[in-house]
Amino acid sequence: MDHILQHEGQPVPDLGAVSEQSSGRAAAMDVDEDDEDAEALRSLGAGKAGVAEAKSIKCSECGKVFKNTDLANFHAEKSGHDQFEESTEEIKPLTEEEKKQKLEELRQKLAEKRANKAVEEAKDHKANETLRRKAGKDLNKLREEVQAKEAMKEAEKKKREKIEDAKAKAAVKAQIEADKKARAEKAAREKALREGKAIVDASASSGPSTTPAAVAASAVAGKDFKETRLQIRLSTGGQPYTTTLPSESSLREVAEFLAAQAVTIDVDTVTFAQHFPRKTFTQADFSKSLKDLGLTPSAVLIATP
Template sequence: MPSDLEQLLDMGFDGERAKLAAKATGSLQDAIDWLEKNQDSSIDELQAAQVSASTSDEPPALKPGEEAHSLVCEDCGKKFRSQAQAEWHASKTEHTNFAESTEEIKPLTEEEKKQKLAELKEKMAAKKAAQAEQDKIDRKKNEQIRMKQTKETQELKEELQKKEQLKEMQKKKQEKLDEAAARKKVLAKLEADKLERKRKAEAEKAVRAGRAPPPVHEPAMPTSSGPTTSKPASAYTETRLALQTPTGRVMKIFPVETTLFEVAHSLEESGVQVNSFTQNFPKKIFDKTDFGMSLKEAGMVPSAALIIK
């Protein structure tokens, strides 16, 4: 007669699970019940449970020659072939009400085995289908989470790009403003240089003609009552001198309180010996006896052309 293990293998059960079921039970029917009960547990979990369980935790199989008495649990109605199996049930469930039964637990017929197997397979298939459906739901949720994260990441990236673009636009705008200001400054400098060259040319022409150079005009402060006017000589703090020396023409600017002696000393530091200053217009000669006069006192404000002798 085939063993319980062989019958379980013939019924299509997994080899490892069938071995564990045959070892844990004492009959084919109990083995099938055990497989049904533990169908959700993995092989590793079942093996670990058997290793860690004590001998008293295992429902012992019927001993050779032991009569097949039937015991029934009055708490749940489950029937057992032996006293040991009933005690194992009590240790696992804490059921305490058992009674003897004259009903003999008969072995499963082939038809019952097939029906039991079909039921077990149907339950396993239903469980797999439920698990597959749950996996489908979980995948859908995970995909939704992933899509949401991707969208948030893309929105954040676009926001950063917008900020960078705005920053770049502001930078370019500022660069254009700075460039325009620099261009304006250069044009103003060119215009000022042009006016200065014109003024110098007129001053040189006046010196050659023996006339006083034209005064240096500074912009007058605008008033609300009439046109602008030039500042009086007393308002100037500096004077511009066109000095014709034996070695060439020199332009110098001095404070109006500078004395002719200080002007002469400044020229002598450059290697020009000064004995007198001659002004052609109006005609005046300032010798060393006059060197104590300031430029303001000599009437050389705001400008004058002098010939060095």
């Protein structure tokens, strides 16, 4: 009613024409929308068609192209490169001839590598062998020198021991002879006493004959011997003791040596005696050297506790 009142006096519009006009406007709007969708589809299709497909992987650092990611990863581990990108470059498969050629190249490289390694190993082996031989020669030379020195020392030791043994044997022999002579003199005196005859001093009668021996003994004692070899017997019996001391050693050192060997010996009370030539050494002689006492180069002493 309001519409009629507002448009009173105006002609009534044709409903058919209005319907056609509305339909035309709607169709035009549909055409525009279809054109926009088609344009969007065309642009989307064109965009998709313009995108290039990645066919390989390229190392950005050295430019090498790889067929797949496994080869690219192997290259990365071997070279340390970590910059890669997709590439449109297509890697064509090798022909049989190219495969053979590639295999032959790899074989040659491997043979060269092995040959170089063999040469280096031969050099190292030669150098090591040279060092080993030199060390062996030096060691053998040093061993020979040590053996020669030891042999010389052993020879000198045997020679010295031989001389000392000869001297000791001579001294023992002289002591035995002196003991035999003393026993003979004692037996002669006892026999003379039993028979009531006069006692003849054998030492006086044999004085001229023993003079050369005494002279020889004094001459030997006068030599400069650095060591003195002693054989010490106990008056109580038992095993004799032998030792070698410097000729400048005192008789007290001999007593100390004997006290260390036999528990029955006291350094302050022990005395020594020598049968040939006949001598007795008391505590007053303990401060004198073996050389001064005429015991060099060897002597036999009788110790009395």
